[in-house]
Amino acid sequence: MDRMFYGCSKLTDLDLSSFNTSNVTNMSAIFRGCSRLKELDLSSFNTGMLQKATGMFGGCSSLTTLDLSMLDFKNVYQVSDMTKQGGSYGAMFDNCSSLVSLKLPQFSDIITNFSDMFCNCSSLTSLDLSSMNTSRALYMSDMFDGCRSLTSLDLSSFETSHVREMSYMFAFCDKLTSLNMSSFDTGRVTDMNGIFQSSHNLANLTIGENFVFVGSEYNLPSGTWYASDGTAYTSDGTTCTIPSNKADTYTRR
Structure with missing residues (x-):
């Protein structure tokens, strides 16, 4: 499901209730650039096998709320590929500029790169990070940059x-x-x-x-x-x- 809906900038609604994601390992940039999508229900997603969520919601600039608390991220090791030289997919929530409510999943302890994770989430007024595990983190550059x-x-x-x-x-x-x-x-x-x-x-x-x-x-x-x-x-x-x-x-x- 890598880049499945990437760049679908005119998409306003998306029903994913019939998707079987139980064997999916890669959802990198799956919704990246869906800039008119205002809501997204992922409650039917089975992410037990998921390993990559790099840039998953990047550029979803119209999303206002996002609840990921029900997702299983125990095997996810990549949420960002950003470095000082840039990146191919970006970070999980970068440029979600309208997001006011975000509920995170329980992250694994194998993620090393959190760079740009919430970069330009300029509408977030609060953020509960208690479910994040940074014990192996190496990179945190620009993590909250632009959280105005x-x-x-x-x-x-x-x-x-x-x-x-x-x-x-x-x-x-x-x-x-x-x-x-x-x-x-x-x-x-x-x-x-x-x-x-x-x-x-x-x-x-x-x-x-x-x-x-x-x-x-x-x-x-x-x-x-x-x-x-x-x-x-x-x-x-x-x-x-x-x-x-x-x-x-x-x-x-």
């Missing part, structure tokens, strides 16, 4: 000890004020460029003892950031004086 309506994000359940790339992870999250990264271990991260770029309203940042700022252009919003004990640190909009490996919630005011 999110106001808070709790990533305290994320395991990031193997992650290498986090560039632009929260870039252009215009309304994001609170971010919990308390579980983040960035010891292996080599690229954090622009991780907070243009997220100008970020005012509460929680980091843990294994969080290290990497590089010199991570773009934490400029201003004075206060630790819980009142100690003041500064950011010039590019780098900051907040110490690495010091667990706390830092507040900008």
